[in-house]
Amino acid sequence: MTFPTHRPRRLRRTEALRGLVRETQLSTHGLVYPMFACPGANVRTEVSSMPGIYQQSPDQIVEECREVAGLGIPAVILFGLPEHKDETASEAFAAHGAVQRSIEAIRKAKLDLIVITDVCLCEYTSHGHCGVIQNGEVANDATLKILADAALSHARAGADIVAPSDMMDGRVAAIRQKLDENRLENVAILSYAAKYCSGFYGPFREAAQSAPQFGDRRSYQMDPANAREALREVALDIEEGADMIMVKPALPYLDVIQRVRERFDVPVGAYNVSGEFAMVKAAARNGWLDEKRVVLEILTGIQRAGASIILTYHAKDAARWLNRC
Ligand SMILES: [Zn+2]
DSSP, X not given: OOTTTOXXXXXXXXXXXXXXXXXOOOOXXXXXXXXXXXXXXXXXXXXXXXXXXXXEOHHHHHHHHHHHHHTTOOEXXXXXXXXXXXXXXXXXXXXXXXXXXXXXHXXXXXXXXXXXXXXXXXXXXXXXXXXXXXXXXXXXXXXHHHHHHHHHHHHHHTOSEEEEOSOOTTHHHHHHHHHHHTTOTTOXXXXXXXXXXXXXXXXXXXXXXXXXXXXOSTTTSBOTTOSHXXXXXXXXXXXXXXXXXXXXXXXXXXXXXXXXXXXXXXXXXXXXXXXXXXXHHHXXXXXXXXXXXXXXXXXXXHHHHTOSEXXXXXXXXXXXXXXXX
């Protein structure tokens, strides 16, 4: 029996009916707002390709965090910029680094906010790669100790969750071990398990000043053509001790998010990255798209695919819109 017995339009007649049968309820609960911490005081520089997003010194980070918490967004993720870059990313684990000082300032302000930190070396290395270079290559095992030291410094400063994004093999285990040895067993790991080598990171590299100075990241980030390999990466990271995993970017990889969600039982996050954000902003500025409608549709799509945690530069706008409706 089909038409005229079945008429799907019956349940679309009014907003109340549509609300009753809505399968995906977008809310602020899963949103994470990414922020860029830089050295100094009173610094607030807008990233030109990311309107409304700033590089900020710790004192300014705290002020924006106050606003973020007030909007009902539960978490921020911090990226750091160093005073000086060098071959071995020594500022990545400096106790006085911009990220470490920002975490301490957020803790001191007693904000009701989960603090996640990105753990990677590319913002801190003079060559812009996510690991140290040996014989012209990004050396996997030599990088692990520095990543673990960086994660430890974030955890000591008060981070709730550390999020390694470097894509070295074995980093989750190295970080877990280092945290546990230092009695920081309650600090969780959100692993960027399936991070693709993507053109959508363009604006981020301006924000984090992290473009590689030679070569590219194809020897450690994933090939955009591979989905089965993502499942393997996720399985390995969970085995090594990841509490949550992430797929990055989000929009070109919704199928990967869905497959990961179906296969694994840990919380799944997705990163709605800088290029995805910049495209919407640019089109909205030209009057080509209705920004609110498109942003809420994008976030709903990412959640529908299976991500319960969404890292997005749209978080503050989305929270304002969601709080109103
Ligand atoms: Zn990196």
